[in-house]
Amino acid sequence: MLVAGLLPLLVLAQPESKPLDYTLLYTLDISSPIFTTDQLRNVYTVTKTNEVIKYTPESKIQFRYNNNTLGNLTFIDATDPFNLLLFYPDFRRVILLDRTLSETSSFDLFNLDVIDVPAVGISSDNNLWIYDDLKFNLKKIDRSGNIVQESNNISLVLGKTLSPNFILERNNAVYINDPETGILVFDLFGNYTKTIDVKGLRQFQVIDQQLIYWQDEKLNVFNLKSLQTRSMDLQLPPGENQLVRIEKDRLYVRSGPCLKIFQINRKTK
Secondary structure: OEEEOOOOOOOOOOOOOOEEEEEEEEEEEOOOOOEEEOOOOOEEEEOOOOEEEEEOOOOOEEEEEEOOOOOOOOEEEOOOOOOEEEEEHHHOEEEEEOOOOOEEEEEEHHHOOOOOOOOEEEOOOOOEEEEEOOOOEEEEEOOOOOEEEEOOOHHHHHOOOOOOOEEEEEOOEEEEEEOOOEEEEEOOOOOEEEEEOOOOOOOOEEEOOEEEEEEOOEEEEEEOOOOOEEEEOOOOOOOOOOEEEEEOOEEEEEEOOEEEEEEEEOOOO
């Protein structure tokens, strides 16, 4: 398949870029819609029994982790491949794992003065970002449950309440995704700066200055500096609950019970 100007081979911003081709490397059978990747091209999937499986870039199972006492695992943050975050909302518990999927610490959100936490994310200093659904604000807490940073009441700023499903820290900014409102951007002190008008997302990536998301069966790339969006049809067949991610020269496509990993090949003269 040919794809013109595919990030992150650093050619996306160049309209004159030559087409790229990608080839299927391998396919993983997955029983859960949850998967993620890290910058080292490792893949993390979750089974129906909430077991986390880590695959190497060569598709070999490397490590496993399972905790059957905390309810359903709904979110994995592999921003830092050496410090993974797992979120179990039923018991309001966040577990941190090292690169071998060994447990290093946990956050018991029941012990905090919060009623509901719909979304969490890991910070660059290995603390935790949470959205407080009672006080309508973003909080950064340390492993002892102390509030390190805190935003103002966001509902007063926007004139509406939020229902976020995703928090991501990248490049000195914190992004909160609300499918109905868009992507809210904060600085590292919890100050709200703007809203990116992209709605209906389940997840997205931020690589360099590009916000990457899959929508309407297209890979969309929003430039955080120029505020321009480019959309690319990857010529993928339609699939159930399709999600797409990119890590360096790899393209990851989840469709139904399959996760396909492609190699993106740069063409030479």
